[in-house]
Amino acid sequence: MHLQLDGRGPLHAQLTRALKGAMFAGRVGHGARLPPTRLLARDLGVSRNTVLAAYEQLRAEGFLDGRVGSGSYVTPPLQAMRQVNAQPTWIEPQSAYARRLRTIHDHEKVPGARSPMVRYAFQYGAPLTNPALSTAWARELSHAAAYARPGYPMTQGVPALREAVCDYLARRRGIQTKPADVLIVNGTQQALSLTSRILFDEGAEVAIEEPQYFAAREVLQSNGAQLCPIPVDDNGLVTDALPARTPKLICVTPSHQFPSGAVMSLSRRLSLLDYAERRGSWIFEDDYDGEFRYGSKPIAALRSLDEHDRVIYVGSFSKALFPALRMGYLIMPAPLRSDFIAAKWMEDFGSAAIEQAALANFIQDGGFERHLRRSAKTLEERRCALLEGLRACSKGRLAIADSRAGMHIVVWLTGRSRAEGEALIAHAVGHGLGLHPIAPYYLAPPDRAGLLMGFASLSVLEIEEAVQVFARCLDEMFPVSAKPRLQRRARAPAMPAAARGSRG
Numbered sequence: 001m002h003l004q005l006d007g008r009g010p011l012h013a014q015l016t017r018a019l020k021g022a023m024f025a026g027r028v029g030h031g032a033r034l035p036p037t038r039l040l041a042r043d044l045g046v047s048r049n050t051v052l053a054a055y056e057q058l059r060a061e062g063f064l065d066g067r068v069g070s071g072s073y074v075t076p077p078l079q080a081m082r083q084v085n086a087q088p089t090w091i092e093p094q095s096a097y098a099r100r101l102r103t104i105h106d107h108e109k110v111p112g113a114r115s116p117m118v119r120y121a122f123q124y125g126a127p128l129t130n131p132a133l134s135t136a137w138a139r140e141l142s143h144a145a146a147y148a149r150p151g152y153p154m155t156q157g158v159p160a161l162r163e164a165v166c167d168y169l170a171r172r173r174g175i176q177t178k179p180a181d182v183l184i185v186n187g188t189q190q191a192l193s194l195t196s197r198i199l200f201d202e203g204a205e206v207a208i209e210e211p212q213y214f215a216a217r218e219v220l221q222s223n224g225a226q227l228c229p230i231p232v233d234d235n236g237l238v239t240d241a242l243p244a245r246t247p248k249l250i251c252v253t254p255s256h257q258f259p260s261g262a263v264m265s266l267s268r269r270l271s272l273l274d275y276a277e278r279r280g281s282w283i284f285e286d287d288y289d290g291e292f293r294y295g296s297k298p299i300a301a302l303r304s305l306d307e308h309d310r311v312i313y314v315g316s317f318s319k320a321l322f323p324a325l326r327m328g329y330l331i332m333p334a335p336l337r338s339d340f341i342a343a344k345w346m347e348d349f350g351s352a353a354i355e356q357a358a359l360a361n362f363i364q365d366g367g368f369e370r371h372l373r374r375s376a377k378t379l380e381e382r383r384c385a386l387l388e389g390l391r392a393c394s395k396g397r398l399a400i401a402d403s404r405a406g407m408h409i410v411v412w413l414t415g416r417s418r419a420e421g422e423a424l425i426a427h428a429v430g431h432g433l434g435l436h437p438i439a440p441y442y443l444a445p446p447d448r449a450g451l452l453m454g455f456a457s458l459s460v461l462e463i464e465e466a467v468q469v470f471a472r473c474l475d476e477m478f479p480v481s482a483k484p485r486l487q488r489r490a491r492a493p494a495m496p497a498a499a500r501g502s503r504g
């Protein structure tokens, strides 16, 4: 039986949805017998308990008539069939914002949102899971739940957390700031959303890096920004390419350009700050994974060089801890402080106080930095395993951009077009391997095959196995003897050497 799992939520829930989908599509009709749990589990590469749980759920909802020992038979209730088949009524977007959302955002196309069910997925954004962290976090949370005040939180954030963030930033990112300048937010996503609303109106020019973080791009577009893509090279954002028409906001990832991995040089940082000061632009510094560097020195944040208060610095706990936390911090330039706090109040009154109290304690008692040290070691091992495996299977077919930081590696398929890259990705799914294209991270993607390979969530052993599958797919699609058809364009898109990659 062919079932496509949608990659959202627990496996048993995905399987339940897929089976219902097959019933509604008429692929398994009334009275049909579902495959035995052991068989289906083997076909899908999931545990038998997953299949048992899905069958049990379908039985509880009346979709299956289970006769113990004699199999499970389909009996979809008519009422449910009618509800699922009913099309939602289409209406015009009710606001300019909703109209923009409909043109910009397609939830199905969010990278990774509808990843097929595969055995190994090099999924960027999937977290490093760590049982020691789960135990420590559960302890902090239960302690905070017992002692934190249950009233509405302070809009700006729990004072203990803002203090802990200031200590941390002084120690690790070279930023001297005070709790009064810190705003606790629900991740970088909210930080950029608040920034957009208080800094510009529909039609404003906003400069972004090309390539860029797709979620940042969409938040800006949803707020009506006219995006002005600025190329990136080995030294980060090419400041000479900043537009003649002053952008209201310039969004950058100077410590580890996303996704190319370039680090912005000191002279570019100074030139960007100078441009912002002279022109009156604001800078949004997204320092999303500054904690994890491998053999390269941590770079002080752009904000630490900012003498004119033009930089809105944002850090996130999504990489340092886990993204489900939805917690980050924003350092507010003094003239914008009251606007930011008012916007945060309008949004949600303040971030969840119990999580903030737990996090403050976790940072203050040293648990957070212990976790960072442990994670950096684990990530380094995973990254080395991936790099080693890719170099071994490359045979001149891959250009690997190793930026010596973060949780992902960019890999280009030498001389292959974007369509050839898509074909490799589709081929890999058939072998149980999830690969992800780099194209969604460009406003105007180049016609080259590139992959963004996240390595945080796979163990060293899984990475080694996954790379073997990758090597097999490469050999089947692009045998070493076959010359790539794509010739170098006369005018190739500007790309940092880190993004061009070293030949593996």
Ligand SMILES: Cc1ncc(COP(=O)(O)O)c(C=O)c1O
Residues within 6 Å of the ligand: 125, 186, 187, 188, 189, 190, 213, 253, 258, 286, 288, 316, 317, 318, 323, 327, 328
């Ligand atoms: C470039 C970039 N910025 C920020 C984030 C984190 O966003 P958030 O804090 O909203 O989880 C990510 C996560 O993947 C990222 O890749």
